[in-house]
Amino acid sequence: MVNPFQAFRAYAAPQREIPLDRILAQRDHTLQQLLQSYQAFVEEESQQLVWVVEQGALSRAYTTAVDMLKGIDFAVEDVEDMCMELDGTAAPLASLGAPSGLFIAAMCNQSEERDITLNLRSMSRRWPFLGYRLPRGRRLFLEGDVGDFVGALLEGGEVTVAGNAGNYAGIGMKDGHLQIGYSSGKHTGEGMRGGILEIKGRITELGKVKDGIIYEGDQQVFPPRPEITSAKASSSKRKTT
Known part of the structure; x- marks a missing residue:
């Protein structure tokens, strides 16, 4: 009996590259580049831990992070992948939250996307400095709780946190809008020079604010409205009489 497929015995179908495979391979390569730059x-920065509280050193460290991101073509998805990668590793360097958060902030500011959403709910770490120096025209949505210094030195961008914030939320804000969905910690708005800071829940402690507008719930707490100040003064007077 003649095999009807005899003529096709030597036929080999051309190998096709599945687009998804190519995309995944590219993303893996990008992630490796990002991890090497982060490392x-x-x-370098772990040798100078004092930069966490010194603005000049913080600015220098941020500039270093931006320089190390140059030449890496990353997408907004890579930012969240980087967060997950750092959150899932037990390496000692990954536990240095402040440098890690600053590196993530630099990625957000350098991304081609103007709107970025990061889902932090499943992550064990609470990155500080997210939204650091976010410039005008960019929006950052953070789903879940965040660490200290969220929205630090905000430069006109919009940061929305669907969760709680740590201490020093909005420290040194120059302009822009920072909204915390629940509560914030101590020194909220410390050194704030402009912009709008909204805390939908409770403010544990207000910092030394210079300028700008701060809300706690629906109430403007800085600068205090005249009617609120008068009401408090009247209440205090009644208590002393």
């Missing part, structure tokens, strides 16, 4: 950045 170099955090190894």
Whole structure:
């Protein structure tokens, strides 16, 4: 009996590259580039832990992070992948939250996307400095709780947190809009020079605010409205009489 497929015995179908495979391979390559840049950045900055509280050193460290991101073509998805990668590793350098948060902030500010959403709900770490120096025209949506210094030195961008914030929320804000969906910690608005800071829940402690507008719930707490100040004064007077 003649095999009807005899003529096709030597036929080999051309190998096709599935687009998804190519995309995943590219994303894996990008993630490796980001991790290498992060590793170099955090190894340098871990030697100078004092930069966490010194603005000049913080600015220098941020500039270093931006420089290390140059030449890496990353997408908004890579930012969240980077968060997950750092959250899932037990490496000692990854536990340095401040440098890690600053590196993530630099990625958000350098991304081609103007709107970025990061889902932080499943992550164990609470990154500080998210939204640091976010410029005008960019919006950052953070789903879940965040660490200290969220929206620090905000430069006109919009940061929305669907969760709680740590201490020093909005520290040194220059302009822009920072909204915390629940509560914030101590020193909220410390050194704030402009912009709008909204805390939908409770403010544990207000910092030394210079300028700008701060709300706690629906009430403007800085600068205090005249009618609120008068009401408090009247209430205090009644208590003393």
